[in-house]
Amino acid sequence: MNVAQDLPHPSDLALEDIDVSDSRIYQQDAWRPYFERLRKEDPVHYVADSQFGPFWSITRWEDIVAVDSNFEDFSSEPAIVIGDNSEELPIANFISMDPPKHDVQRRAVQGVVAPKNLAEMEALIRSRVVEILDGLPVGETFNWVDRVSINLTTQMLATLFDFPFEERFKLTYWSDLGAGSPEIAGGDVDPEERLAGLHDCLETFTRIWHERKDDGVETLDLIRMLQRDPNTKDMVDDPMEYLGNLLLLIIGGNDTTRNSASAGVLALNQNPAEYEKLRANPALIPSMVSEVIRWQTPLMHMRRTANKDVEFQGKQIRKGDKVVMWYLSGNHDETAIENPNSFIIDRENPRKHMSFGFGVHRCMGNRLAEMQLRVLWEEIMQRFSKVEVVGEPERVKSNFVRGISNLPVRVHPL
C-alpha cells in the first residue's frame, strides 16, 4: 500500500487529525490504513476542522446500518455528500429529502427498474455490449474506461432518458461536472465550467420536457414518468429540483456502473487466481459482479445531518452536525465481512455489501446495474481469454465517487 509523499501516513497522525475527506487519499488509493485505524481506535470519529467544515465519520458496518436505517434522527436534507451545495446552484433532489417527500418523488420513477422493464432491457443491453466488444482493437493498447465502461453506461442512460443518442456523451460530461466540484467532493472541476455546463443541462432538459409534455408517447423514459405522476408532473416549474433530480439519476446511473465495469477488469488482473476461477466456471459471473461492487464501492459515502442531539456509541452528536457513513470502510470491516481485503469471486454471501446503501435511500437501480455488469462479463468471456491491464490505473480525485479514469488494457481473443 503506497502512500505518496504529500500525504501523511495515518499512523503518524494524532487521531483527531485524521481527516478522511481529503480527496487525495482516494486518488492515490491510500485509504485502507486510514479506515483501519478509525475502525479500530475511533469508529465514530469527529474532525473539528476539514475543508468541508466539521463532520463525524462512521466507519463500522453495524453503525452504518444503524445510521442509514434511522432517517428520523439522521436526515438526508440538505445534502448527501460532505460538501454543501453552492448558493449559485441550490439544487434539490429526492435522495436529499426525507420521507414522505422522498417517497413520492422516488415512486414516480422507480417503475423504470421494475422486473418487466428489466427483462425487456436485457436484450438491448446485450446487443450494445456485443457491438462495443466486437469493435475493440485487438493487439493494441487502449483505455478500457473510454472504450467500454463509459460507452456502455452512457448508452444506457440515453435510453433511460430517451435522450438524443448522438449527443449522449453530454450526459457523461454533466455527470462528471455534477459530482466533481471541489467544494462538494474535493474534485478538480472548474467552478465556472461547472456552472455553465449544468445550466446547459437544465436548458436542454427543460426543452425536452416541453417537447414531450402531452405528446401521448407511452415510452417508459424517466422524463415522461415524471410527467405522468401527479406528484411530479410540474417538476419543470421548480428548476433546481428538476436539475437536482436529473443529476441524481444521471450520476446514479453513470458513475456507479461505469466504475464497477472498470474495477472488475482491474480486480481480476490483480488477482489472477480469481480470473482462473472465473474462466473455469463462468457461472460465477453473478457472484463475481457482487464482489466487484463491494470491492470497488463506487460511491464511497453518504452523508446525513443530525436532526437533534443524539448520543451514538458513547459520542455526543449535536443537532446540525454532519454525519458521514463511509460505505467504503463498512465494506472492508473485518467484523462484518470475512477477509475483506481479499477479492474472492465465490464468497459464501457475496451480496452482503453496502455499496447500494441501506434503508429508504437504498439504490433503486441496483438490479439494472448488476444486470449490465453481468451481461458485460458474459460477453467478455465469450470473446476474450483475457482483458490484460498493461499500465497503472489513474484514479479520480474525489471523496465521493471512487472512480477510475484511465485503465490501459489489451484484449486477448479466445
Added chain:
Amino acid sequence: MPKVTLIEHNGASHTIDAEVGKSLMMNAIDNGVPGIDADCGGACACGTCHCFVEEPWAAVTGGVEMLEESMLGMRPDRAENSRLSCQIEVSDDMDGLVVRLPEYQM
C-alpha cells in the same frame, strides 16, 4: 415445529419445518429456499426479503412497523399483503402458513 410453505414466483413450492423464534427469512435461507436475497442480513434495511402473506395469515403474522412500511414503500410490486420476511418471527400458531415470493428481489 410449524410447517411453513414458501411458493416461488414460478410456482415451485417449498414446505419447511420452521424453527420457532427465528425469522421467516432465516428459516427460508437455512432451508435453502431460493427467491429471498436478504442482503442486509435481517436488519429491515434492504427490502430484499419481500414476500406476500396468503390469507388467512395476516393476523397471525402481525402488523407492519414504521421502518418496514417505508422499506416496503420502495417496492414497485408492493401489494396489500406485502411483508419483509425478516420481520416475521415464526411462532407455533403459524403452522400451515403460506407465503408467496415476488418475481424479483430488489
